[in-house]
Amino acid sequence: MFSYFKKHVFGRLALLFGVAAFILVVLTYYVLNWAVQDKDTIFDIHDLYYHYKFIDSWGDLSDTITIREELDNLKLSAKIYYIQSQNFCEENQNMSYSEEQKLVYWQNINELVSICDYINYQDSHNLKKLYGVNFPGHVSFGDIEINNQIYPATVIEKDAWRVLLIIDYIYPSEWITFLPIMLLTIIFMVVLYLIVRRFLKPISLMQTRIVALEGGDLDSSIDIIGEDELALLSKNFNSLILEIKTLLKQKERLLSDVSHEIRTPLSKMRLLLAMKPDKNKIKTMDAQIDYLDSMVTNILISDKLSAPYSTLDLEKIDIINLVKQAQDLSKHDHVKVDIKNPFVVCCDVVKMSIVIKNILDNALKYAPSDAGVTILASKKQDIITISCIDSGPGISEKLISKIDKPFVRGENLKKSGFGLGLSICKKILNSHGGNFIISNNKDKGACFSIEWNQRSILKQEKNAKKQFK
Template sequence: ALRWIMKPVNWLSDGVSALGEGNLEHRLPEKRGDELGNLARAFNRMSESLKEMLNAREQLLLDVSHELRSPLTRMKVALEFILANSYQESLQSDVQEMEQMVTEILETARLKSEYGKIDLQPTDLVLLIEQACLMFEGKAPGISFENSAGKCVGLVDVEQIQTVLKNILANALKYSAPENEPIKVRLSRDDSGIQLEIQDYGQGIPEEEMDLIFEPFYRVDKSRNKKTGGYGLGLSLCKTIIEAHGGTISVKSSMGQGAIFLLLLPNSSSTI
């Protein structure tokens, strides 16, 4: 009799744990006709409602993003014909920011979908990182690259990893003062995989908010205006890309001491 009662209780406990981990596909057996059976059916209805609500929210975001692309393109063309004045640069910056946001929304959704495959190719990571650093040449406080991995290959999607490097380096420069030490980029490799550290010496991130910066549109400093900005979708997209490669991304920081982003990618089968 006790087992008859405890079994559905254990099912419910497993279901709550699965739901808490984000598994909205988990369902409980609905065989019983008593109160525990009613509870299982109510749990399943709740899970289905949550799934539908989240799917609808994601679809709305995608639909809005798709609809924004055409008017943004027209705005860019129109701006080319506006005579140079004090407003043109500001308008162009606004359009570029919106266009980048739309691109990041659509790319994040693509990578999370069943069609979101990445194109893994053996790639010289040293060259890839050097090219990313060159994109920010001349911007204070500068970037230095330290390679202790030697010549190495990583099995990566070049375009996606370029996006990750560009986002993190851009943030590091944005939150660093010109008089700070240069941003340090360190590449290393061991049996656990390929490690890439990107360290800045800027304002840092509050400890209680470090996990939240990978959430879409999260702003560490709520008081920042649009010019200073937040992390937008950039770091959320970075996390999605790195995880699609089977890797991880994390951050360490202290206020006033800057931040270190650590990317860990799986080892490929060989080195070059």
């Protein structure tokens, strides 16, 4: 999860806005409480005073009819005790409810309510000192629990009377009270995040374009949104890709022209050699011409496959025909094809033929034997595997891990070549999303295996075409 936020700027922005929303809600809660605290306490002393005067207006509490009418009108419940002790509940902790009821002078409450369940949080004794408001008696605000519900309550002490007033009101949760502010804050942050994401959309488009560029797409461009710095960056990015495309075309044309200029005199030399009577010289010169021609071909192929912009021309072909095309390209004439159940494969036929051809030529050059090369092929679900097994001396352990790199050659340096054949195989397999596996056989010789997932490359090709439509 943390790796997602590390790799995605929009994920970090969402996390940032989420944390900001949380901090804003918490700060708003505490700031509002702090802002109204002083106002609440000054209002509390007034309320305490008016509660006392309200009870004081009842006189000696003998007119219970009037008391009931006033309480019913104000939707209040009351329980009047005759208690002289200031610490009644502390002194009578083991008193039963029935014994406590003997101290009740009058009540209009039907539930079982005990004054000892009352807990105060604000009283006149503290506030009188704070604000200098004086009145006889003692009044406190608090809560009382009745049937597992908390109700606001007030206790007024006047002479030997202690009056418990209960408001028929259940406190809502603080979070429910604060929920609208939370929702508005979250909605505001979500809208702000979407706006910022909209402003930064060119960054996402550039990232997508870079991925397409790595896949070989040099034709698409980034949509220009707005006229700000990101829009200018998108324009410059499009111009840069156009320049890269132009440079690559120029390089390809230069290599094509150079190879043409080299091959033209080679063709003339071959024609002239064919007219000479000395067959031994003709054979030697013809081999050198083949070597030069093969070198030019490998340099051109290696250059094209080195760029990440090379594309595949995918088509379906029977595995036997694919191997036959590779054999026609190769000079190795001692090849045994052992494919008992032929099947159809999907690949870039020309490039995959070059892979098999290079493996056969490599075996001819470095692993000549009477047994030749055996070609095996299998298909497991959508994974195609083609193996070329020779009977040569094998490959040394220190060379086997790097033999598919450019300009790395076998230990027999007397053989002509530049060490590009197997590196070309590796690049072609990479473009197919496949693997090039080189290993030694148990007895003797080496095994060169190529494998790729044909469904995977079809899916990649389809996605690449859809990405910038």
